[in-house]
Amino acid sequence: MARAVPTRVKARNTAIAWIIAILIFFPILWTVLTSFKTEATAIADPPVFVNFQWTLENYVTVQERSNYFRHFLNSVVISVGSTLIGLAIAIPAAWAMAFVPGRQTKNVLMWMLSTKMLPPVGVLVPLYLIFRDWGLLDTRVGLIFVLTMINLPIIVWMLYTYFREIPGDILEAARMDGATLRSEVTYVLLPMAVPGIASTLLLNIILAWNEAFWTLNLTAANAAPLTAFIASYSSPEGLFYAKLSAASTMAIAPILIMGWFSQKQLVRGLTFGAVK
């Protein structure tokens, strides 16, 4: 491994890295801090950082005004649901593309990605009409379907890049041993692909959690996730920084915490075939 690094260099690196990291993280930190202030303190000049009267009042207000838990639950159901369905559809496709590539494989892949470039605003009205006719407006099922479709290309593509890294020899060997296609996938391929699948899963949950166009436009009350919850806190009357901060914190906290805990898994898979 690398040579021992002089402490001085390490200290310098540490200092720079911390400064930059704190700068990048600061908006989130500031939001969380502000959420514990009163509205008057939130806009105090000069700004106060930690030496203020901490209060939970904003969280109480937000909770009184909106049914946070239902929005939260919808977010979980929709993002996890769409991710799992997406994976179920994408894993076979990515497997086939990676191990039985045809002449068209790359084109199919690129075509899939290009479907993501469809501007959502352009097709909202047609889709709204379809959803209305099928009774899917304001249902979780409808949203799961939409989010599955918009993220499917990314899922297929990410999985494809991992699967390609799995040496074909191992599969050959398994096949020689008389493994069936099914056992080949279950016993050989999947275990090796777990990190990739895990990080695809995580990335996709994040993308689905944060999707704010379809989730806002196709829901009203029953299926509205946290993105709709936050839409009622933008620019209300009077002072609102503290309440906005509290609502924002509540909206991002679950995914932020999940992201923090699973960051290692997320990173491990994010290689996009870059590792040779």
Add this chain to the structure above:
Amino acid sequence: MATQHSRAAARVMIAPSVILLLAWMLVPLLMTLYFSFLRYNLLMPGANPFVGFENYTYFLSDPAFQTAIVNTLLLVGGVLVITVVGGIAVATLLDQPMWGTGLVRIMVISPFFVMPTVSALVWKNMFMNPVNGLFAWIADVLGMAAFDFLTQAPLASIIGIVSWQWLPFATLILLTAMQSLDSEQLEAAEMDGASAWARFWHIKLPHLARAITVVVLIQTIFLLSIFAEILVTTNGGPGTASTNLTYLVYAESLLRFDVGTGSAGGVVAIILANIVAIFLMRMIGKNLDA
């Protein structure tokens, strides 16, 4: 035999994805295409007569159209440059030995978990607001006049906000790629007396080429349809200074409820997106085969 068998199996395995995506793409697309030839305004129900290319000429002759194209390209390009350059810088830094790597990394990737609406709201109100924002206070402390970001430099401000959201993604991918670099190669170069810059330019950067391509590809897909950030912060203004193509289509179809023109705009946007896609594929195709 085996290959033929597996080819057939492969087709079966790919089929669900392809069929679903085809349906997902074609059904709304065909409806959009159909609507784009009708005079169809939601606010004025009645007959929706066929009007040929009228909606297209109307959309394309909109004075805002050219601005929107330029803004779209600036937005995508600006964010890509900032996140790729910034990502390389931050990834290089994180790749160095230091104390507290875990915490630093968590802080750096956090913005990626924040919903676009939330980040736009927070930046707009708590940072960029020229009276109550933190930046105004900093300017005040430094004895400068507060800069009104969202009116004086709306597009640049939005580029800034979006870059903040996507920097972690670029950093993460570039960092993983960097860590896969063979350190012996670097050490050998160092022995040979190559400067840090030369080592970066000739060894690290080429190694990162593929990861950069991935960052560019994925981000472009998302950046072309940036919408929430604009809606929350500037509503496309002042004037049309921060209107991108997506926002223009939104204005037609959901502000004016002119579904016909909005659909025509949607079709135009799809065509342009596909042109970008073709460019990307050329680029990616090469790099990904490597």
Add this chain to the structure above:
Amino acid sequence: MTTLTRALLGATALCTAAGLAAAQDDSVTLTIATVNNGDMIRMQGLTGDFNEQHPNIELEWVTLEENVLRQRVTQDVATSGGQFDVMTIGTYEVPIWGEQGWLVPLEGMPEDWNPEDFLPSIADGLSVDGTLYAAPFYGESSMVMYRTDLMEEAGLEMPEEPTWADIEDAAAAMTDKDNEIYGICLRGKPGWGENMAFLTAMSNSFGARWFNEDWQPQFDSEAWNETFTTYLDLMNNYGPPGAASNGFNENLALFQQGKCGMWIDATVAASFVTNPDESQVADSVGFALAPNKDGVEKKGNWLWAWSLGIPSGTDAEDAAKTFIAWATGRGYTELVAETEGWANVPPGTRTSLYENEEYLAAAPFAETTLQSIEAADPTNPTVDPVPYTGVQFVAIPEFQGIGTAVGQALSAALAGQTDAEQALEQAQQITTREMTRAGYIQ
């Protein structure tokens, strides 16, 4: 594929079944789309009272920011999406939607609801051919709110009916940029309901109009030029930074923090700026009628009412009517008065409120509000005759789009990207283009 379809169908069936089950036990769920304004949020907090009276009606609130709300409800009502049972809409939408048959006429309401009590100008704005299509939740006009302490310091006195020249003098005298006090705060955020509401109302007081009787846009007129240059001068010299992104809510926050000397905006803001819990300047706010140009009889005040309407095709029409009767009835006013004080009741809808001594005592702004509302005349908004109705808007379906695009162009001039002349020229172009396409201009 097939399993997925089956799963989807199954899930849908389950949802439907759940819906049916809910219907069978006789309880109804109303989905109410509303705007995130203070009065509506207060109403949300008071639904306990409604539930007590009507335990079988459950209320689901969808509270959205104004622009998002407008897009969502319009889209839903125009496609008969059926997502909402009660919609919060304004005097712009109601006549247009009522005529399209998109709203349920408010007939067969409970007896004690007493629609005759609504202020005539407000009720007119919500009716088509004499039939009421939405019930006003609160009504507003616009007026001048100013800081009495700053005026006193400057040695000035605000006339009850100021002219624009008076406003400029006052703004100049009160501005103290070093201490972050700006003489005047006005709307600059683009949008037909934001800066254009203010500017259109203001233009009336200069004798300008949107269209002449042949629907020709009038932005190239001298009157519009004078309106807009006066506005720009006021804002550039005495306005706060970032004015081009300030709407009602932003200005309210600025005023409450004591950063504005004057603010010309909705009368409904009066109760917020005089509320000591929210406003740092609560005890030093004065009110005056919206200004006019010397010699022009029209004043720059508008007329608006946030109202509750029922989209046709709702499956809970009766429950929706019950709710609307509760929310816009006198009982609700008393409920708010009891829990929050008389000054906080939703203003501007009922004559009886302005005859109530308790209210008049608690609300120093009541008289000016009523005067402003009564002075607004949607059919003759400005000096010259116009082919449209509406004070601060033009009640045609195309106006949302045109108004917002024009708002963008004018807001760009406030941001300093163009000058007054260019902006008005653009406004003229945009409007001509859209009106020609819509067939108004042959």
